[in-house]
Amino acid sequence: MSKSTGILLGALLAVVTGITLMTPFYFVAPAVPLALVGFLFLYRFPQYGVLALIFFVPLEGLFAGNKLLTGSKLVGIAMVGIVGLRLLFGHTPLQNLKTRLWFPIGVLVAVFLVGTKLSPYQELSEEMVKDLITAIVIFVIAIASGEELKPRHLMIALSLSVAITAVLSLVTTNHALEGRATGLMTDPNYFALLLVTAIPFTLYLVLHSRWLIEKAFWFALVGFDFIALQKTLSRSGLLVLVMALMALAWHYRAHLTQFLTPRYIGLFFAVSVVGVILAAALLPAEYVDRILSLANFSGVQSFEDRSLGRRTSYVVVGMKLFGEHPFLGAGPGCFPVYYSQSGFATAFSEGMSDPEIFRRAHNTYLELLAETGFFGFSAFTLLVVAGLRNFYRARHFALKNGEREHANEIAHMGATWLALVIFLLFLSATQHKYFWILLALSELAVRPYLAKLTASKDKKAAVSTQSSDESSASASNRFLPSIKGNRAS
Numbered sequence: 001m002s003k004s005t006g007i008l009l010g011a012l013l014a015v016v017t018g019i020t021l022m023t024p025f026y027f028v029a030p031a032v033p034l035a036l037v038g039f040l041f042l043y044r045f046p047q048y049g050v051l052a053l054i055f056f057v058p059l060e061g062l063f064a065g066n067k068l069l070t071g072s073k074l075v076g077i078a079m080v081g082i083v084g085l086r087l088l089f090g091h092t093p094l095q096n097l098k099t100r101l102w103f104p105i106g107v108l109v110a111v112f113l114v115g116t117k118l119s120p121y122q123e124l125s126e127e128m129v130k131d132l133i134t135a136i137v138i139f140v141i142a143i144a145s146g147e148e149l150k151p152r153h154l155m156i157a158l159s160l161s162v163a164i165t166a167v168l169s170l171v172t173t174n175h176a177l178e179g180r181a182t183g184l185m186t187d188p189n190y191f192a193l194l195l196v197t198a199i200p201f202t203l204y205l206v207l208h209s210r211w212l213i214e215k216a217f218w219f220a221l222v223g224f225d226f227i228a229l230q231k232t233l234s235r236s237g238l239l240v241l242v243m244a245l246m247a248l249a250w251h252y253r254a255h256l257t258q259f260l261t262p263r264y265i266g267l268f269f270a271v272s273v274v275g276v277i278l279a280a281a282l283l284p285a286e287y288v289d290r291i292l293s294l295a296n297f298s299g300v301q302s303f304e305d306r307s308l309g310r311r312t313s314y315v316v317v318g319m320k321l322f323g324e325h326p327f328l329g330a331g332p333g334c335f336p337v338y339y340s341q342s343g344f345a346t347a348f349s350e351g352m353s354d355p356e357i358f359r360r361a362h363n364t365y366l367e368l369l370a371e372t373g374f375f376g377f378s379a380f381t382l383l384v385v386a387g388l389r390n391f392y393r394a395r396h397f398a399l400k401n402g403e404r405e406h407a408n409e410i411a412h413m414g415a416t417w418l419a420l421v422i423f424l425l426f427l428s429a430t431q432h433k434y435f436w437i438l439l440a441l442s443e444l445a446v447r448p449y450l451a452k453l454t455a456s457k458d459k460k461a462a463v464s465t466q467s468s469d470e471s472s473a474s475a476s477n478r479f480l481p482s483i484k485g486n487r488a489s
Contacts, residue, residue, distance in 0.1 A: 042075075042082050046092070047148040049079040050141060050437065051157040057433050058165045058194050061175075061184025072433075076134075079141045087144070096146040099443050104382040105136060111376040112332050119331030128333035128371075128430075135431040142440035149444060151409050154437075155201040162198035163221040165191070166228035181231035189362075189427050192237030195229045196419045197434055200244055204412035208405065236426035244419035251395075251411040306348055311426075313344035314361045321370035329373035335361050338370075364424035380430065383439060384421045390442035391417055397449035410445050417442065 020029040042049045056072040086092035112132055116125035142149065165183035169175050169191070180188035202225065205218040229237055249256060317339050321330045330338060336358040339345055345357035361367035369377040391414030398407035417438050429435065 039078055039082070042078060043086065043091075045148075046079065046082055046086065046141075047145045047150070047153070049075055049082065050145055050149055051153055053079070053138060053141070053433060054154060054437060055157045055161045057158075058161045059184055061165075061186070076138065076141075080137060083141055083144045092144050092146070096144050097140065099143065101383065101386055101439065101443060104379040104386070105139075108132070108372075108376060108379040108383075109136070111328060111372045111379065115328050115332050115372055115376070118328065119334060121331060121334050121337055124333035124337065125331050131431040132332075135433065135436045138433055139436040139440050142437045143443055146444065147448070149441070151413060151441065151445070152205075154441065155204055155412070158434075159198050159202040159205060159218070159221060162194045163202070163224055166195065166221075166224040169228045169231060170224065176231075180233045181228055183228070188232040189234055189236065190429070192229060192232040192234035193420070193423050193427055193429070193432075194434075195225045195232070196237050196241045196244065196423060197416050199225050199229075199241060200248060200412045200415040200419065203248070204409065208408065236423065240419050240423045240426075243422060244415045247415045247418055248411065251408070251415075310344070310348040310359075311362060313342070313348060314339070314359070314363060315366060317342050317344065318361050318363070318366040318370040322373065325370075325373055327373045327375060329369070329371045329376060332371050335367050335370050360428040362426060362428055364428050364430055367428045368430065384424075387417050387421070387439050387442040388414070390446040394442070394445035394449060397446070397453075401449075413438070413441060413445065 017029050017032045020032055052075045053072055056075065060072060062071075083092065087094060087097075109132065112125075112129050116122065116129050119125040165175075165185075169181040169183050175182050175184060177186070177188055181191060182188050183191040183194065185191045185194070199222060202218050202222045206215055206222060209215045209218060229241065318335065321335070321338055324330070339359055339361075340357040345359070349356055361370065365377065365381070368380050391410055395407050395410040395414060398404075398410055420432075420434055420438065424435075
Protein backbone atom coordinates (compact mmCIF):
# COMPACT_ATOMS: atom_id res chain seq x y z
CA MET A 1 0.00 0.00 0.00
CA SER A 2 1.38 3.40 -0.98
CA LYS A 3 1.76 6.28 1.49
CA SER A 4 -0.90 8.37 -0.25
CA THR A 5 -3.35 5.46 -0.19
CA GLY A 6 -2.75 4.99 3.54
CA ILE A 7 -3.39 8.67 4.22
CA LEU A 8 -6.57 8.60 2.13
CA LEU A 9 -7.89 5.54 3.98
CA GLY A 10 -7.03 7.11 7.36
CA ALA A 11 -8.89 10.29 6.47
CA LEU A 12 -11.87 8.28 5.21
CA LEU A 13 -11.93 6.26 8.43
CA ALA A 14 -11.84 9.41 10.57
CA VAL A 15 -14.66 11.03 8.59
CA VAL A 16 -16.92 7.96 8.65
CA THR A 17 -16.31 7.39 12.37
CA GLY A 18 -17.01 11.06 13.13
CA ILE A 19 -20.25 11.04 11.14
CA THR A 20 -21.34 7.84 12.88
CA LEU A 21 -20.70 9.39 16.32
CA MET A 22 -23.04 12.27 15.43
CA THR A 23 -25.93 9.95 14.57
CA PRO A 24 -28.37 8.08 16.86
CA PHE A 25 -26.30 4.97 16.02
CA TYR A 26 -23.15 6.29 17.70
CA PHE A 27 -22.67 2.92 19.42
CA VAL A 28 -21.77 1.44 16.02
CA ALA A 29 -18.71 3.72 15.70
CA PRO A 30 -16.22 1.22 17.22
CA ALA A 31 -17.21 -1.30 14.56
CA VAL A 32 -16.25 1.08 11.71
CA PRO A 33 -12.46 0.49 11.97
CA LEU A 34 -13.05 -3.27 12.22
CA ALA A 35 -15.28 -3.17 9.14
CA LEU A 36 -12.61 -1.27 7.19
CA VAL A 37 -9.92 -3.72 8.25
CA GLY A 38 -12.16 -6.62 7.22
CA PHE A 39 -12.89 -4.96 3.86
CA LEU A 40 -9.18 -4.42 3.17
CA PHE A 41 -8.39 -8.00 4.17
CA LEU A 42 -11.03 -9.42 1.85
CA TYR A 43 -9.85 -7.10 -0.92
CA ARG A 44 -6.38 -8.57 -0.57
CA PHE A 45 -7.61 -12.16 -0.13
CA PRO A 46 -11.06 -12.39 -1.80
CA GLN A 47 -11.05 -16.18 -1.62
CA TYR A 48 -11.71 -15.93 2.12
CA GLY A 49 -14.94 -14.10 1.34
CA VAL A 50 -16.12 -17.16 -0.60
CA LEU A 51 -15.13 -19.37 2.32
CA ALA A 52 -17.11 -17.13 4.66
CA LEU A 53 -20.19 -17.40 2.42
CA ILE A 54 -19.85 -21.20 2.48
CA PHE A 55 -19.33 -21.20 6.25
CA PHE A 56 -22.44 -19.11 6.96
CA VAL A 57 -24.87 -21.27 4.94
CA PRO A 58 -25.72 -23.78 7.74
CA LEU A 59 -25.61 -21.00 10.37
CA GLU A 60 -28.20 -18.70 8.80
CA GLY A 61 -30.70 -19.83 11.42
CA LEU A 62 -28.71 -17.82 13.99
CA PHE A 63 -29.99 -14.68 12.27
CA ALA A 64 -33.61 -15.86 12.03
CA GLY A 65 -36.04 -12.97 12.16
CA ASN A 66 -33.44 -10.45 11.00
CA LYS A 67 -33.66 -10.28 7.23
CA LEU A 68 -31.48 -7.17 6.89
CA LEU A 69 -28.48 -8.05 9.05
CA THR A 70 -27.13 -11.56 8.55
CA GLY A 71 -23.58 -12.82 8.30
CA SER A 72 -23.95 -14.06 4.76
CA LYS A 73 -25.59 -10.82 3.57
CA LEU A 74 -22.90 -8.62 5.11
CA VAL A 75 -20.14 -10.70 3.54
CA GLY A 76 -22.03 -10.95 0.25
CA ILE A 77 -22.53 -7.17 -0.04
CA ALA A 78 -18.88 -6.56 0.84
CA MET A 79 -17.74 -9.14 -1.74
CA VAL A 80 -19.86 -7.56 -4.49
CA GLY A 81 -18.06 -4.27 -3.91
CA ILE A 82 -14.68 -5.94 -3.61
CA VAL A 83 -15.01 -7.99 -6.80
CA GLY A 84 -16.25 -4.93 -8.67
CA LEU A 85 -13.30 -2.81 -7.48
CA ARG A 86 -10.77 -5.56 -8.18
CA LEU A 87 -12.08 -5.93 -11.73
CA LEU A 88 -12.07 -2.15 -12.19
CA PHE A 89 -8.46 -1.74 -11.02
CA GLY A 90 -7.24 -4.88 -12.78
CA HIS A 91 -6.36 -6.81 -9.61
CA THR A 92 -8.74 -9.56 -10.77
CA PRO A 93 -8.27 -10.48 -14.46
CA LEU A 94 -11.46 -10.23 -16.48
CA GLN A 95 -10.38 -13.58 -17.95
CA ASN A 96 -11.40 -15.21 -14.65
CA LEU A 97 -15.05 -14.65 -15.55
CA LYS A 98 -14.76 -16.33 -18.93
CA THR A 99 -16.76 -19.57 -19.08
CA ARG A 100 -19.16 -21.36 -21.41
CA LEU A 101 -21.58 -21.60 -18.51
CA TRP A 102 -22.77 -18.06 -19.25
CA PHE A 103 -24.93 -19.30 -22.12
CA PRO A 104 -27.25 -21.57 -20.05
CA ILE A 105 -27.16 -19.04 -17.18
CA GLY A 106 -28.23 -16.28 -19.57
CA VAL A 107 -31.03 -18.44 -20.96
CA LEU A 108 -32.22 -19.25 -17.43
CA VAL A 109 -32.29 -15.56 -16.45
CA ALA A 110 -34.08 -14.61 -19.69
CA VAL A 111 -36.76 -17.27 -19.13
CA PHE A 112 -37.26 -16.09 -15.54
CA LEU A 113 -37.63 -12.46 -16.67
CA VAL A 114 -40.06 -13.27 -19.49
CA GLY A 115 -41.99 -15.68 -17.25
CA THR A 116 -42.26 -12.96 -14.60
CA LYS A 117 -43.60 -10.51 -17.16
CA LEU A 118 -46.30 -13.01 -18.16
CA SER A 119 -46.96 -14.32 -14.66
CA PRO A 120 -50.39 -13.81 -13.09
CA TYR A 121 -48.64 -13.59 -9.68
CA GLN A 122 -46.07 -10.84 -10.22
CA GLU A 123 -44.84 -10.51 -6.63
CA LEU A 124 -44.03 -14.21 -6.27
CA SER A 125 -42.21 -14.28 -9.61
CA GLU A 126 -40.23 -11.11 -8.86
CA GLU A 127 -39.08 -12.65 -5.57
CA MET A 128 -37.82 -15.73 -7.43
CA VAL A 129 -35.97 -13.55 -9.96
CA LYS A 130 -34.30 -11.65 -7.11
CA ASP A 131 -33.21 -14.92 -5.48
CA LEU A 132 -31.84 -16.21 -8.80
CA ILE A 133 -29.85 -13.02 -9.43
CA THR A 134 -28.42 -13.27 -5.89
CA ALA A 135 -27.35 -16.86 -6.56
CA ILE A 136 -25.66 -15.87 -9.84
CA VAL A 137 -23.83 -13.03 -8.06
CA ILE A 138 -22.44 -15.65 -5.64
CA PHE A 139 -21.36 -17.69 -8.69
CA VAL A 140 -19.54 -14.61 -10.05
CA ILE A 141 -17.83 -13.98 -6.69
CA ALA A 142 -16.63 -17.59 -6.55
CA ILE A 143 -15.42 -17.85 -10.15
CA ALA A 144 -13.70 -14.44 -9.94
CA SER A 145 -11.47 -15.83 -7.16
CA GLY A 146 -9.84 -18.08 -9.74
CA GLU A 147 -7.08 -20.38 -8.64
CA GLU A 148 -6.75 -18.49 -5.34
CA LEU A 149 -9.78 -20.45 -4.10
CA LYS A 150 -8.24 -23.66 -2.74
CA PRO A 151 -10.61 -26.67 -2.71
CA ARG A 152 -9.16 -28.02 0.53
CA HIS A 153 -9.89 -24.74 2.33
CA LEU A 154 -13.46 -24.84 1.01
CA MET A 155 -13.82 -28.43 2.24
CA ILE A 156 -12.64 -27.39 5.71
CA ALA A 157 -15.03 -24.42 5.91
CA LEU A 158 -18.04 -26.44 4.77
CA SER A 159 -17.23 -29.46 6.96
CA LEU A 160 -16.76 -27.37 10.10
CA SER A 161 -19.91 -25.29 9.69
CA VAL A 162 -22.14 -28.30 8.95
CA ALA A 163 -20.59 -30.23 11.85
CA ILE A 164 -21.43 -27.35 14.21
CA THR A 165 -25.11 -27.64 13.32
CA ALA A 166 -24.90 -31.43 13.54
CA VAL A 167 -23.58 -31.22 17.11
CA LEU A 168 -26.29 -28.68 18.00
CA SER A 169 -28.96 -31.07 16.75
CA LEU A 170 -27.51 -33.81 18.98
CA VAL A 171 -27.11 -31.88 22.23
CA THR A 172 -30.35 -29.85 22.15
CA THR A 173 -33.98 -30.52 21.31
CA ASN A 174 -34.67 -26.92 20.27
CA HIS A 175 -33.66 -27.55 16.66
CA ALA A 176 -36.26 -30.10 15.62
CA LEU A 177 -39.55 -30.20 13.74
CA GLU A 178 -42.05 -32.87 14.72
CA GLY A 179 -39.25 -35.01 16.13
CA ARG A 180 -36.98 -34.57 13.08
CA ALA A 181 -33.65 -32.76 13.48
CA THR A 182 -33.34 -29.50 11.52
CA GLY A 183 -30.01 -28.14 12.73
CA LEU A 184 -30.36 -24.39 12.32
CA MET A 185 -32.54 -24.84 9.25
CA THR A 186 -36.33 -24.70 9.20
CA ASP A 187 -36.76 -27.98 7.33
CA PRO A 188 -35.21 -31.41 8.10
CA ASN A 189 -34.72 -32.15 4.40
CA TYR A 190 -32.65 -28.99 3.91
CA PHE A 191 -30.56 -30.04 6.89
CA ALA A 192 -30.15 -33.51 5.37
CA LEU A 193 -28.92 -31.86 2.16
CA LEU A 194 -26.19 -30.03 4.07
CA LEU A 195 -25.11 -33.21 5.84
CA VAL A 196 -25.01 -35.29 2.67
CA THR A 197 -22.90 -32.70 0.84
CA ALA A 198 -20.53 -32.32 3.80
CA ILE A 199 -19.76 -36.01 4.33
CA PRO A 200 -17.74 -36.58 1.09
CA PHE A 201 -15.67 -33.47 1.88
CA THR A 202 -15.03 -34.54 5.47
CA LEU A 203 -14.10 -38.05 4.31
CA TYR A 204 -11.47 -36.49 2.05
CA LEU A 205 -10.00 -34.70 5.07
CA VAL A 206 -9.97 -38.00 6.97
CA LEU A 207 -8.14 -39.82 4.18
CA HIS A 208 -5.68 -37.09 3.25
CA SER A 209 -4.71 -35.42 6.52
CA ARG A 210 -1.08 -35.87 7.52
CA TRP A 211 -1.35 -36.19 11.29
CA LEU A 212 -3.23 -38.90 13.16
CA ILE A 213 -4.88 -36.38 15.47
CA GLU A 214 -6.21 -34.53 12.41
CA LYS A 215 -7.63 -37.75 11.01
CA ALA A 216 -9.28 -38.52 14.34
CA PHE A 217 -10.83 -35.04 14.50
CA TRP A 218 -12.33 -35.22 11.00
CA PHE A 219 -13.45 -38.82 11.59
CA ALA A 220 -15.34 -37.66 14.69
CA LEU A 221 -17.09 -35.00 12.59
CA VAL A 222 -18.10 -37.66 10.05
CA GLY A 223 -19.63 -39.60 12.93
CA PHE A 224 -21.59 -36.55 14.11
CA ASP A 225 -22.84 -35.96 10.56
CA PHE A 226 -24.02 -39.58 10.22
CA ILE A 227 -25.85 -39.49 13.55
CA ALA A 228 -27.47 -36.15 12.71
CA LEU A 229 -28.52 -37.50 9.31
CA GLN A 230 -30.47 -40.37 10.83
CA LYS A 231 -32.08 -37.90 13.25
CA THR A 232 -33.48 -36.00 10.27
CA LEU A 233 -35.40 -39.21 9.37
CA SER A 234 -34.68 -38.32 5.73
CA ARG A 235 -35.07 -41.30 3.40
CA SER A 236 -33.85 -39.31 0.42
CA GLY A 237 -30.77 -38.23 2.38
CA LEU A 238 -29.80 -41.85 3.06
CA LEU A 239 -30.37 -42.83 -0.58
CA VAL A 240 -28.32 -39.94 -1.96
CA LEU A 241 -25.48 -40.54 0.51
CA VAL A 242 -25.24 -44.19 -0.57
CA MET A 243 -24.99 -43.10 -4.21
CA ALA A 244 -22.26 -40.56 -3.42
CA LEU A 245 -20.27 -43.16 -1.48
CA MET A 246 -20.64 -45.58 -4.39
CA ALA A 247 -19.17 -42.94 -6.71
CA LEU A 248 -16.19 -42.55 -4.37
CA ALA A 249 -15.79 -46.33 -4.15
CA TRP A 250 -15.61 -46.44 -7.96
CA HIS A 251 -12.89 -43.79 -7.90
CA TYR A 252 -10.88 -45.72 -5.29
CA ARG A 253 -11.59 -49.10 -6.90
CA ALA A 254 -7.90 -49.75 -7.62
CA HIS A 255 -7.15 -49.44 -3.89
CA LEU A 256 -10.21 -51.40 -2.84
CA THR A 257 -9.36 -54.38 -5.07
CA GLN A 258 -6.23 -54.89 -2.99
CA PHE A 259 -8.49 -56.04 -0.18
CA LEU A 260 -10.32 -58.66 -2.27
CA THR A 261 -8.65 -61.57 -0.50
CA PRO A 262 -10.47 -64.28 1.49
CA ARG A 263 -9.23 -62.77 4.73
CA TYR A 264 -10.54 -59.27 4.05
CA ILE A 265 -13.76 -60.51 2.44
CA GLY A 266 -14.54 -62.51 5.56
CA LEU A 267 -13.73 -59.49 7.72
CA PHE A 268 -15.99 -57.34 5.55
CA PHE A 269 -18.95 -59.70 5.96
CA ALA A 270 -18.36 -59.91 9.71
CA VAL A 271 -18.27 -56.12 10.05
CA SER A 272 -21.37 -55.85 7.84
CA VAL A 273 -23.33 -58.25 10.03
CA VAL A 274 -22.29 -56.35 13.17
CA GLY A 275 -23.16 -53.08 11.43
CA VAL A 276 -26.63 -54.27 10.49
CA ILE A 277 -27.27 -55.49 14.05
CA LEU A 278 -26.07 -52.18 15.53
CA ALA A 279 -28.14 -50.19 13.03
CA ALA A 280 -31.25 -52.17 13.89
CA ALA A 281 -30.60 -51.59 17.59
CA LEU A 282 -29.59 -47.92 17.46
CA LEU A 283 -31.67 -46.45 14.64
CA PRO A 284 -34.93 -44.89 15.82
CA ALA A 285 -37.92 -47.14 15.17
CA GLU A 286 -39.63 -44.27 13.38
CA TYR A 287 -36.75 -43.98 10.91
CA VAL A 288 -36.81 -47.73 10.22
CA ASP A 289 -40.57 -47.57 9.66
CA ARG A 290 -40.15 -44.65 7.24
CA ILE A 291 -37.62 -46.61 5.20
CA LEU A 292 -39.75 -49.77 5.18
CA SER A 293 -42.80 -47.74 4.13
CA LEU A 294 -41.21 -47.39 0.68
CA ALA A 295 -42.22 -51.00 0.04
CA ASN A 296 -45.89 -50.09 0.55
CA PHE A 297 -45.87 -47.14 -1.82
CA SER A 298 -48.98 -47.02 -4.03
CA GLY A 299 -48.75 -43.67 -5.79
CA VAL A 300 -50.98 -40.73 -4.97
CA GLN A 301 -53.35 -43.07 -3.11
CA SER A 302 -50.59 -43.90 -0.59
CA PHE A 303 -52.40 -42.60 2.47
CA GLU A 304 -50.51 -44.95 4.81
CA ASP A 305 -47.49 -42.71 4.22
CA ARG A 306 -48.89 -39.26 3.56
CA SER A 307 -45.45 -37.90 2.71
CA LEU A 308 -45.08 -40.23 -0.27
CA GLY A 309 -48.63 -39.59 -1.41
CA ARG A 310 -48.11 -35.85 -1.16
CA ARG A 311 -44.89 -36.02 -3.21
CA THR A 312 -46.75 -37.93 -5.91
CA SER A 313 -49.43 -35.24 -5.93
CA TYR A 314 -46.72 -32.66 -6.65
CA VAL A 315 -45.78 -34.61 -9.77
CA VAL A 316 -49.43 -34.74 -10.92
CA VAL A 317 -49.92 -30.99 -10.47
CA GLY A 318 -46.50 -30.14 -11.92
CA MET A 319 -46.96 -32.18 -15.08
CA LYS A 320 -50.44 -30.70 -15.54
CA LEU A 321 -48.94 -27.20 -15.40
CA PHE A 322 -46.22 -28.20 -17.85
CA GLY A 323 -48.84 -29.56 -20.23
CA GLU A 324 -50.72 -26.25 -20.08
CA HIS A 325 -47.59 -24.04 -20.34
CA PRO A 326 -44.95 -26.18 -22.12
CA PHE A 327 -42.47 -23.53 -23.27
CA LEU A 328 -42.19 -20.76 -20.64
CA GLY A 329 -44.08 -22.36 -17.75
CA ALA A 330 -46.78 -21.04 -15.46
CA GLY A 331 -44.53 -18.37 -13.92
CA PRO A 332 -41.53 -18.49 -11.52
CA GLY A 333 -42.56 -19.14 -7.93
CA CYS A 334 -46.20 -19.87 -8.82
CA PHE A 335 -46.31 -23.63 -8.16
CA PRO A 336 -47.53 -23.27 -4.52
CA VAL A 337 -50.48 -21.15 -5.65
CA TYR A 338 -51.56 -23.62 -8.33
CA TYR A 339 -51.07 -26.53 -5.93
CA SER A 340 -53.28 -24.81 -3.34
CA GLN A 341 -56.06 -24.69 -5.94
CA SER A 342 -55.93 -28.46 -6.48
CA GLY A 343 -57.86 -31.03 -4.47
CA PHE A 344 -54.59 -32.50 -3.20
CA ALA A 345 -53.84 -29.40 -1.11
CA THR A 346 -56.62 -29.98 1.40
CA ALA A 347 -56.39 -33.78 1.18
CA PHE A 348 -52.75 -33.76 2.25
CA SER A 349 -52.84 -30.76 4.57
CA GLU A 350 -51.07 -31.62 7.83
CA GLY A 351 -53.18 -29.45 10.09
CA MET A 352 -56.89 -28.79 9.83
CA SER A 353 -56.83 -25.89 12.32
CA ASP A 354 -54.08 -24.17 10.32
CA PRO A 355 -54.10 -25.88 6.90
CA GLU A 356 -50.82 -25.78 4.96
CA ILE A 357 -51.98 -25.74 1.36
CA PHE A 358 -49.31 -23.58 -0.29
CA ARG A 359 -46.53 -26.11 -0.85
CA ARG A 360 -43.53 -26.16 -3.19
CA ALA A 361 -42.85 -29.11 -5.47
CA HIS A 362 -40.02 -30.53 -3.32
CA ASN A 363 -38.32 -31.35 -6.62
CA THR A 364 -36.19 -28.66 -8.27
CA TYR A 365 -36.43 -30.15 -11.76
CA LEU A 366 -40.20 -30.66 -11.58
CA GLU A 367 -40.69 -27.16 -10.21
CA LEU A 368 -38.61 -25.62 -13.00
CA LEU A 369 -40.50 -27.65 -15.60
CA ALA A 370 -43.84 -26.41 -14.24
CA GLU A 371 -42.82 -22.80 -13.57
CA THR A 372 -40.37 -22.06 -16.42
CA GLY A 373 -41.29 -24.67 -19.01
CA PHE A 374 -38.99 -26.53 -21.37
CA PHE A 375 -36.51 -23.67 -21.84
CA GLY A 376 -35.91 -22.98 -18.14
CA PHE A 377 -35.70 -26.68 -17.31
CA SER A 378 -33.24 -27.30 -20.17
CA ALA A 379 -30.99 -24.39 -19.16
CA PHE A 380 -30.77 -25.57 -15.56
CA THR A 381 -30.19 -29.19 -16.64
CA LEU A 382 -27.33 -27.99 -18.87
CA LEU A 383 -25.71 -26.43 -15.79
CA VAL A 384 -26.08 -29.70 -13.88
CA VAL A 385 -24.55 -31.74 -16.71
CA ALA A 386 -21.79 -29.15 -17.25
CA GLY A 387 -20.79 -29.41 -13.60
CA LEU A 388 -20.65 -33.21 -13.77
CA ARG A 389 -18.66 -33.07 -17.00
CA ASN A 390 -16.22 -30.51 -15.62
CA PHE A 391 -15.43 -32.60 -12.54
CA TYR A 392 -15.15 -35.79 -14.63
CA ARG A 393 -12.78 -34.19 -17.15
CA ALA A 394 -10.69 -32.51 -14.44
CA ARG A 395 -10.29 -35.85 -12.65
CA HIS A 396 -9.38 -37.56 -15.96
CA PHE A 397 -6.72 -34.96 -16.78
CA ALA A 398 -5.29 -35.09 -13.25
CA LEU A 399 -4.90 -38.89 -13.43
CA LYS A 400 -3.43 -38.62 -16.92
CA ASN A 401 -0.81 -36.16 -15.63
CA GLY A 402 0.05 -38.41 -12.67
CA GLU A 403 -1.51 -36.00 -10.13
CA ARG A 404 -3.16 -38.70 -8.05
CA GLU A 405 -3.69 -36.65 -4.90
CA HIS A 406 -5.29 -33.81 -6.85
CA ALA A 407 -7.46 -36.36 -8.68
CA ASN A 408 -8.67 -37.61 -5.28
CA GLU A 409 -9.55 -34.06 -4.32
CA ILE A 410 -11.52 -33.55 -7.53
CA ALA A 411 -13.27 -36.92 -7.09
CA HIS A 412 -14.59 -35.88 -3.67
CA MET A 413 -15.78 -32.56 -5.08
CA GLY A 414 -17.48 -34.44 -7.91
CA ALA A 415 -19.14 -36.83 -5.44
CA THR A 416 -20.44 -33.84 -3.47
CA TRP A 417 -21.79 -32.27 -6.66
CA LEU A 418 -23.41 -35.59 -7.61
CA ALA A 419 -25.04 -35.83 -4.18
CA LEU A 420 -26.30 -32.26 -4.44
CA VAL A 421 -27.85 -32.54 -7.92
CA ILE A 422 -29.49 -35.89 -7.08
CA PHE A 423 -30.88 -34.45 -3.85
CA LEU A 424 -32.54 -31.72 -5.92
CA LEU A 425 -34.95 -34.45 -7.03
CA PHE A 426 -36.35 -34.35 -3.50
CA LEU A 427 -36.01 -30.65 -2.67
CA SER A 428 -36.78 -27.29 -4.30
CA ALA A 429 -33.52 -25.35 -4.15
CA THR A 430 -32.77 -23.65 -7.46
CA GLN A 431 -30.94 -20.81 -5.68
CA HIS A 432 -29.01 -22.88 -3.15
CA LYS A 433 -25.58 -21.32 -2.49
CA TYR A 434 -23.85 -24.73 -2.49
CA PHE A 435 -25.08 -25.37 -6.03
CA TRP A 436 -23.72 -22.15 -7.47
CA ILE A 437 -20.42 -22.17 -5.59
CA LEU A 438 -19.73 -25.80 -6.52
CA LEU A 439 -20.67 -25.01 -10.13
CA ALA A 440 -17.99 -22.31 -10.12
CA LEU A 441 -15.59 -24.76 -8.47
CA SER A 442 -16.16 -27.27 -11.28
CA GLU A 443 -15.15 -24.62 -13.82
CA LEU A 444 -12.06 -23.70 -11.80
CA ALA A 445 -11.09 -27.38 -11.49
CA VAL A 446 -11.05 -28.07 -15.23
CA ARG A 447 -9.86 -24.66 -16.46
CA PRO A 448 -6.07 -25.14 -15.98
CA TYR A 449 -6.12 -28.44 -17.88
CA LEU A 450 -8.15 -27.01 -20.75
CA ALA A 451 -5.72 -24.06 -20.95
CA LYS A 452 -2.76 -26.45 -21.18
CA LEU A 453 -4.60 -28.52 -23.77
CA THR A 454 -5.32 -25.44 -25.88
CA ALA A 455 -1.72 -24.23 -25.57
CA SER A 456 -0.45 -27.65 -26.61
CA LYS A 457 -2.71 -27.69 -29.68
CA ASP A 458 -1.62 -24.16 -30.64
CA LYS A 459 2.01 -25.16 -30.27
CA LYS A 460 1.54 -28.24 -32.45
CA ALA A 461 -0.29 -26.17 -35.05
CA ALA A 462 2.54 -23.59 -35.06
CA VAL A 463 5.19 -26.32 -35.41
CA SER A 464 3.19 -27.92 -38.21
CA THR A 465 2.86 -24.57 -40.02
CA GLN A 466 6.57 -23.85 -39.58
CA SER A 467 7.46 -27.30 -40.87
CA SER A 468 5.19 -26.80 -43.88
CA ASP A 469 6.79 -23.44 -44.63
CA GLU A 470 10.28 -24.93 -44.40
CA SER A 471 9.29 -27.77 -46.75
CA SER A 472 7.92 -25.26 -49.25
CA ALA A 473 11.09 -23.18 -49.03
CA SER A 474 13.24 -26.27 -49.51
CA ALA A 475 11.26 -27.27 -52.59
CA SER A 476 11.61 -23.77 -54.04
CA ASN A 477 15.38 -23.89 -53.50
CA ARG A 478 15.61 -27.23 -55.33
CA PHE A 479 13.88 -25.87 -58.40
CA LEU A 480 15.67 -22.50 -58.31
CA PRO A 481 18.88 -23.66 -60.17
CA SER A 482 16.89 -25.18 -63.01
CA ILE A 483 14.90 -21.98 -63.36
CA LYS A 484 18.11 -19.95 -63.50
CA GLY A 485 19.52 -22.40 -66.06
CA ASN A 486 16.47 -22.06 -68.26
CA ARG A 487 16.80 -18.30 -68.12
CA ALA A 488 20.52 -18.49 -69.06
CA SER A 489 19.83 -20.70 -72.05
